[in-house]
Amino acid sequence: MNKSLRKAIIAGNWKMNKTRPEAKELLEAIKPLVADAKDVEVIACVPFTNLETAVNVTAGSNVKIGAENVHFEKSGAFTGEISADMLTELGVEYVVIGHSERRQYFGETDETVNKRTKAALAAGLKPIVCVGELLWERECDITEEVIARQIKLDFFGVSAEDIKKSVIAYEPVWAIGTGKTATADQAQEVCAFIRATLAKLYDQATADAVTIQYGGSMNAGNAAELLSKPDVDGGLIGGASLKANDFSVIVHAAVNG
Numbered sequence: 001m002n003k004s005l006r007k008a009i010i011a012g013n014w015k016m017n018k019t020r021p022e023a024k025e026l027l028e029a030i031k032p033l034v035a036d037a038k039d040v041e042v043i044a045c046v047p048f049t050n051l052e053t054a055v056n057v058t059a060g061s062n063v064k065i066g067a068e069n070v071h072f073e074k075s076g077a078f079t080g081e082i083s084a085d086m087l088t089e090l091g092v093e094y095v096v097i098g099h100s101e102r103r104q105y106f107g108e109t110d111e112t113v114n115k116r117t118k119a120a121l122a123a124g125l126k127p128i129v130c131v132g133e134l135l136w137e138r139e140c141d142i143t144e145e146v147i148a149r150q151i152k153l154d155f156f157g158v159s160a161e162d163i164k165k166s167v168i169a170y171e172p173v174w175a176i177g178t179g180k181t182a183t184a185d186q187a188q189e190v191c192a193f194i195r196a197t198l199a200k201l202y203d204q205a206t207a208d209a210v211t212i213q214y215g216g217s218m219n220a221g222n223a224a225e226l227l228s229k230p231d232v233d234g235g236l237i238g239g240a241s242l243k244a245n246d247f248s249v250i251v252h253a254a255v256n257g
């Protein structure tokens, strides 16, 4: 596998954190720290309320902005939801879809992940689609079945051209916010499995072009080892993305990874 076939992508997922002034302060701190990381796509995925501020603060820099969810309909009676067009109109380029917290707390299913992914792509947004097994699924030794099912369902009907615009984040649910990181070998094993699944569903060249991230307690201390693995092309970072210096260390680990 040749890592140079795809872009390293480090994305922060801020989750439900930061008011607008706090968001501005954090992004102002991040910008100069990552300005030299030209070969890495650096993204901050922020709460809806921070998007406009974030797009303005990062204008002209190499930090791109993403949302944390998107609805699949274009408009209509969907109280509390946000459409893909509303995001692109703001200058948002990426969107996290199917995060395990949304699957766990907000009834997200592979079917709705699939609909959101297609809606995002149709509007020109790049989806960061999250997949990952629960601890008991890993203990039952069905990690590969779970991941294959998620990949098949989440990308059902997505063309080869469109999947190349997508990012896949492997986030083992047991590693999120727990301080328990998958070992670099565990992360590599599943990221390679995801690529093999894509090769079966599409073809090898398409699979080789898709950026696959690891997420789950990635931090300044463990990023370099995780990102050195041949199929771990980037990271989706929760807690550590809220600290400018730590986030910058992870971005620079990707430059060298």
Ligand code: 13P
Pocket (backbone or CB within 6 Å): 013, 099, 171, 175, 176, 177, 178, 179, 215, 216, 217, 218, 236, 237, 238, 239, 240
């Ligand atoms: P942590 O990095 O806080 O474990 O969160 C990972 C995550 O859920 C990123 O989407």
